[in-house]
Amino acid sequence: xxxxxAAARRAAKGDGQAFxxxxxxLQDDVWRYCYALVGDRELAAEAAQETFLRSxxxxxxxxxxxxxxxxxxTLARRATAEVLRRARREPRVGTGWxxxxxxxGPSVEAQLLVEELPAELRQAFVLTQVxxxxxxxxxxxxxxxxxxxxxxxxxxxxRLVAAWxxxxxxxxxxxxxxVDR
Amino acid sequence: MSTDEExxxxxxxxKWLSAYRDGEALEDAGAARxxxxxxxxxSWLRALDGLTGRLRLRPAEQPDLVGPALAAxxxxxxxxxxxxxxxxxxxxxxxxxxxxxxxxxxxxxxPPLSERISAHAGRELAALEAALAVGFxxxxxxxxxxxxxxxxxxxxxxxxxxxxxxxxxxxxx
Numbered sequence: 001x002x003x004x005x006a007a008a009r010r011a012a013k014g015d016g017q018a019f020x021x022x023x024x025x026l027q028d029d030v031w032r033y034c035y036a037l038v039g040d041r042e043l044a045a046e047a048a049q050e051t052f053l054r055s056x057x058x059x060x061x062x063x064x065x066x067x068x069x070x071x072x073x074t075l076a077r078r079a080t081a082e083v084l085r086r087a088r089r090e091p092r093v094g095t096g097w098x099x100x101x102x103x104x105g106p107s108v109e110a111q112l113l114v115e116e117l118p119a120e121l122r123q124a125f126v127l128t129q130v131x132x133x134x135x136x137x138x139x140x141x142x143x144x145x146x147x148x149x150x151x152x153x154x155x156x157x158x159r160l161v162a163a164w165x166x167x168x169x170x171x172x173x174x175x176x177x178x179v180d181r
Numbered sequence: 182m183s184t185d186e187e188x189x190x191x192x193x194x195x196k197w198l199s200a201y202r203d204g205e206a207l208e209d210a211g212a213a214r215x216x217x218x219x220x221x222x223x224s225w226l227r228a229l230d231g232l233t234g235r236l237r238l239r240p241a242e243q244p245d246l247v248g249p250a251l252a253a254x255x256x257x258x259x260x261x262x263x264x265x266x267x268x269x270x271x272x273x274x275x276x277x278x279x280x281x282x283x284x285x286x287x288x289x290x291x292p293p294l295s296e297r298i299s300a301h302a303g304r305e306l307a308a309l310e311a312a313l314a315v316g317f318x319x320x321x322x323x324x325x326x327x328x329x330x331x332x333x334x335x336x337x338x339x340x341x342x343x344x345x346x347x348x349x350x351x352x353x354x
Binding site for chain 1: 249253255258
């Protein structure tokens with residue numbers, strides 16, 4: 001059991017210091033994921049805040065069935081959905097890592113390509129490539145099959161390469177059903 | 182091999198590579214060989230590598246997420262403590278009322294049926310129970326200041342009860 005998992009279990013028993021430690025470790029991931037979901041800084045901040053506020057009560061029910069990071073990101077997905085419902089607006093595109101300095105250059109250009117990805121592909125890409133989750137963990141967060149995650153990550157890569165090189169993306173059929181399980 | 186078949190081969194090899202690089206696919210000699218020999222896939226692979234290198238960006242500053250969460254945690258913890266205190270005080274009030282009723286019943290001459298004691302001992306017990314009830318009342322009113330007094334009162338009541346038991350045993354034939 002990692003120290004993060006152990007801290008989460010202590011937090012579940014009411015240890016405030018352990019709860020703080022868990023929040024500090026996971027706040028970056030939750031923030032990136034929320035930003036990737038909504039593509040709007042203010043909404044992402046609201047969603048991330050909502051995630052941690054919900055976790056104050058929800059962590060009491062944490063029993064370690066899933067890794068605590070997956071547990072928090074799942075909570076973030078639900079909180080973001082609620083925030084979006086409240087805002088009564090469609091999610092706009094965005095990336096999981098807002099740039100620190102918006103200076104012209106290849107990095108920003110690459111990032112803008114990610115912003116153009118459809119929401120489902122962007123989520124899968126951010127969870128696996130930016131947050132480093134496994135496909136199984138990503139599937140748990142997104143509520144889909146592992147094969148779907150595999151397909152979405154590949155389609156995201158194919159689209160990015162096509163956009164980067166200016167070639168059409170002949171690989172993307174747009175269907176999750178075509179995945180290899 | 183037709184163009185469609187070539188494209189299908191390219192797509193299968195790239196899909197395998199995508200998962201393999203993430204540690205989510207096993208070795209596939211056929212796909213690996215295709216990627217080594219196919220010019221289009223080689224070009225695709227170089228573009229992917231170049232793109233991946235450029236996507237390693239640092240995140241911008243994020244809002245403080247921990248502070249408000251900790252404040253909510255402390256608030257919830259305080260609420261939990263408050264509810265426990267409220268439950269404890271309700272119990273103390275109930276004990277105080279019960280004690281006063283017991284004291285009053287002894288004074289007017291209707292002691293509990295299980296006890297057969299003299300009138301003098303009854304008045305002593307009534308006084309003690311009244312004092313204990315006052316202690317419960319004070320503890321319920323201001324738990325932080327008066328709760329300690331209950332230890333003394335409870336101990337004294339216990340001593341009296343123990344003495345009563347010893348007396349009854351001694352009176353048995």
